[in-house]
Amino acid sequence: MNDSINEKEIQKKVRREAFKRNWLLFRQSTLGMIGLGIVFFFFILAILQPILFLTGAWNEAVYHPVVGYEEIKVNLLVVECPDEYPTEKYESSNACPGDGEITQRQIYNPNINPEVGDIHVALLQPSPPSARHLLGTDSLGRDIFSQIMEGSQVAFLLGLLSAIIGVSISTILGTIAAFYGGRVDAYLMRQSDLVLMLPSLPLLFIISAFAELKIWHLAIVLGVIGGLGGSVITIKSQALQVKVKPFVDSARITGGSNMTILFSHILPNVAPLALLFMVFSVTGAIASESILSFLGLLNIEMSWGIMIYLSQTDGYIFSGMAYWWLILPAGLAVTFLAGGFYLVGRGLDDVFNPRLRKR
Amino acid sequence: MKKNVIEVKNLEKYFEVNSGFLNRNKSIVKAVDNISFDIPLGESLGLVGQSGCGKTTTARSLCLLDQKTNGEVKFYNTETQEMDDIDNFDDANLKKFRRNIQMIFQDPYESLNPRWTIKDIILEPLNIHNIGTLNDREEAVKEILTTVGLTPPENYMPRYPHELSGGQRQRVSIARTLVMKPKFVVCDEPTSMLDVSIRISIMDLMLNLAKDLEVSYLYITHDLAVARYMCNRIAVMFNGKIVEIAETEELLKNPIHPYTKRLISSIPVPDPQYQRQEYELNYDELDEIIKNNPDDDMVDIGGNHYIATHDVKDSLY
Numbered sequence: 250m251n252d253s254i255n256e257k258e259i260q261k262k263v264r265r266e267a268f269k270r271n272w273l274l275f276r277q278s279t280l281g282m283i284g285l286g287i288v289f290f291f292f293i294l295a296i297l298q299p300i301l302f303l304t305g306a307w308n309e310a311v312y313h314p315v316v317g318y319e320e321i322k323v324n325l326l327v328v329e330c331p332d333e334y335p336t337e338k339y340e341s342s343n344a345c346p347g348d349g350e351i352t353q354r355q356i357y358n359p360n361i362n363p364e365v366g367d368i369h370v371a372l373l374q375p376s377p378p379s380a381r382h383l384l385g386t387d388s389l390g391r392d393i394f395s396q397i398m399e400g401s402q403v404a405f406l407l408g409l410l411s412a413i414i415g416v417s418i419s420t421i422l423g424t425i426a427a428f429y430g431g432r433v434d435a436y437l438m439r440q441s442d443l444v445l446m447l448p449s450l451p452l453l454f455i456i457s458a459f460a461e462l463k464i465w466h467l468a469i470v471l472g473v474i475g476g477l478g479g480s481v482i483t484i485k486s487q488a489l490q491v492k493v494k495p496f497v498d499s500a501r502i503t504g505g506s507n508m509t510i511l512f513s514h515i516l517p518n519v520a521p522l523a524l525l526f527m528v529f530s531v532t533g534a535i536a537s538e539s540i541l542s543f544l545g546l547l548n549i550e551m552s553w554g555i556m557i558y559l560s561q562t563d564g565y566i567f568s569g570m571a572y573w574w575l576i577l578p579a580g581l582a583v584t585f586l587a588g589g590f591y592l593v594g595r596g597l598d599d600v601f602n603p604r605l606r607k608r
Numbered sequence: 609m610k611k612n613v614i615e616v617k618n619l620e621k622y623f624e625v626n627s628g629f630l631n632r633n634k635s636i637v638k639a640v641d642n643i644s645f646d647i648p649l650g651e652s653l654g655l656v657g658q659s660g661c662g663k664t665t666t667a668r669s670l671c672l673l674d675q676k677t678n679g680e681v682k683f684y685n686t687e688t689q690e691m692d693d694i695d696n697f698d699d700a701n702l703k704k705f706r707r708n709i710q711m712i713f714q715d716p717y718e719s720l721n722p723r724w725t726i727k728d729i730i731l732e733p734l735n736i737h738n739i740g741t742l743n744d745r746e747e748a749v750k751e752i753l754t755t756v757g758l759t760p761p762e763n764y765m766p767r768y769p770h771e772l773s774g775g776q777r778q779r780v781s782i783a784r785t786l787v788m789k790p791k792f793v794v795c796d797e798p799t800s801m802l803d804v805s806i807r808i809s810i811m812d813l814m815l816n817l818a819k820d821l822e823v824s825y826l827y828i829t830h831d832l833a834v835a836r837y838m839c840n841r842i843a844v845m846f847n848g849k850i851v852e853i854a855e856t857e858e859l860l861k862n863p864i865h866p867y868t869k870r871l872i873s874s875i876p877v878p879d880p881q882y883q884r885q886e887y888e889l890n891y892d893e894l895d896e897i898i899k900n901n902p903d904d905d906m907v908d909i910g911g912n913h914y915i916a917t918h919d920v921k922d923s924l925y
Contacts, residue, residue, distance in 0.1 A: 257766075259762070259763070259766045263725075263767060263771075267768070494719075495715060495719035496718065496719050498713070499713065499719055500732060502671045502672075502673065502709065502711050503732065503733040503737075503788075504702075504707070504733075504736050504737065505736050509736065514721055
């Protein structure tokens with residue numbers, strides 16, 4: 250009994266040491282650490298929003314990313330623009346009305362009819378960043394920061410889910426192709442050539458025309474397309490290397506069945522590569538989601554792509570930097586999270602590919 | 609008469625080599641070409657020859673890793689004490705056969721799964737054959753680790769292969785093969801990648817275990833000194849054929865075949881003053897044997913010493 254406890258302790262220690270060694274290797278890669286930092290930042294954002302709602306720090310009526318809004322009122326002086334420029338007050342037609350001013354013609358409400366010199370109370374939407382709304386509000390008065398948080402939840406959910414689906418498919422098919430060879434291998438390889446040949450984005454456009462794509466559906470579609478493609482070929486090549494190792498022969502001589510060999514010898518040895526693929530494919534999934542939402546092809550309430558889509562349909566995207574908080578946060582979030590996962594993949598590459606390690 | 613653990617008769621293993629457009633040019637490589645030998649229970653046969661002469665292919669065919677092309681292999685059945693043809697095994701007999709045959713590989717760095725602990729590696733055969741309760745299996749692992757000299761076993765069981773040295777790994781390999789108490793172990797150059805200083809301790813270990821557990825070895829090596837230390841008999845292989853097979857001392861002292869003579873003359877001597885005599889190929893003895901026995905493939909020249917009578921003048925140079 251004493252021995253077994255001792256043994257478990259040693260096992261724990263050995264595992265801890267292995268983890269420590271890999272962690273040290275990962276830390277040597279600056280890119281990987283930067284990527285991990287970015288991913289961690291967005292993860293914090295994603296889990297922070299529900300916490301803020303639950304603790305009551307944020308009122309859902311105000312901060313909910315889809316249905317919450319706030320009317321930010323601003324007092325404007327009603328002015329009349331001159332017919333000819335320049336005048337004393339205005340240099341050109343662009344300067345009229347100036348800050349805090351509004352012309353009679355810009356008030357579309359037929360029920361009120363203010364005179365020049367009156368104070369008109371208007372809604373400021375989209376409103377610029379303030380202490381209450383860290384990244385301002387969108388054209389409907391909804392909080393951009395809350396939308397960014399919601400978008401990072403969507404990105405994590407979609408990215409990880411589709412990556413897990415894709416990697417499971419490609420790992421199973423790749424090892425089967427390597428293990429059985431022959432016709433099975435030929436069929437699976439031609440199939441992945443075919444999927445590689447299909448352009449995935451146009452394919453997604455067509456799918457979204459026929460079916461209502463929700464986030465789960467998109468994750469499955471992206472996972473299947475990614476999982477049947479090139480990663481099958483790479484994982485197969487790794488599995489072929491493992492298949493001819495003497496420990497596989499040794500298991501076969503002992504009488505291990507094909508399933509034993511496949512699941513207890515070959516799969517664990519291609520797992521690191523599969524993990525690497527998973528991290529890289531998260532990047533692709535996040536980018537695909539943004540593109541599809543931007544084109545308005547997804548049935549999702551809120552995501553980073555939807556945010557850019559809304560600012561584009563409302564016409565703010567062409568206004569230069571005047572309404573930067575509508576476009577930049579969402580665009581940067583997509584870029585940084587997708588890039589962050591890619592950099593984590595680069596860091597893991599250093600750990601799992603001994604040939605790439607710095608001596 | 610002594611029982612044999614394995615009888616091999618006219619074993620052949622051919623590989624097809626395809627080349628050209630749509631694999632139209634097919635040629636056949638005879639990796640193992642018509643070899644026969646027996647190994648008595650508890651004795652060891654050394655299979656010696658240069659690289660690529662078919663030693664490992666022979667071993668793989670015997671272990672049913674590769675399907676043989678032709679020939680007959682009979683294996684000792686521990687229950688009926690008769691020889692079974694390994695081609696006619698049903699599932700139950702195949703499983704019994706798998707229990708009694710094991711293989712030790714050359715490379716201790718590749719022959720252990722890097723993601724498994726030593727305990728898992730040694731447990732694997734017991735798990736596959738479902739022997740005893742879980743506690744029994746763990747006891748067996750501890751016992752065999754102690755037997756191969758990895759003590760205390762508790763220190764080694766949770767470790768991973770990369771944490772051990774080459775000699776220790778090869779001990780784990782031996783433990784793994786012997787934990788099932790097999791009758792026959794194929795050793796594919798188990799010491800050739802080891803340090804010379806560790807080599808002798810591994811060989812001693814294997815010899816002791818063979819004595820205790822009554823294991824027969826088919827010991828594949830290119831080193832005649834190792835074969836002499838380990839084996840009762842030695843078979844010399846050349847180009848897929850056994851050219852000479854005899855008791856160890858007889859073969860080393862009285863080699864007949866020119867290839868054997870050259871092999872023996874090429875053993876390095878650790879004496880800087882010693883000038884080795886280059887052996888000149890001399891076919892006279894072989895020619896005489898061939899002339900006297902025109903019909904036989906292998907000729908017994910007395911004392912269980914067999915010489916192959918096929919013409920090797922073209923291939924030996």
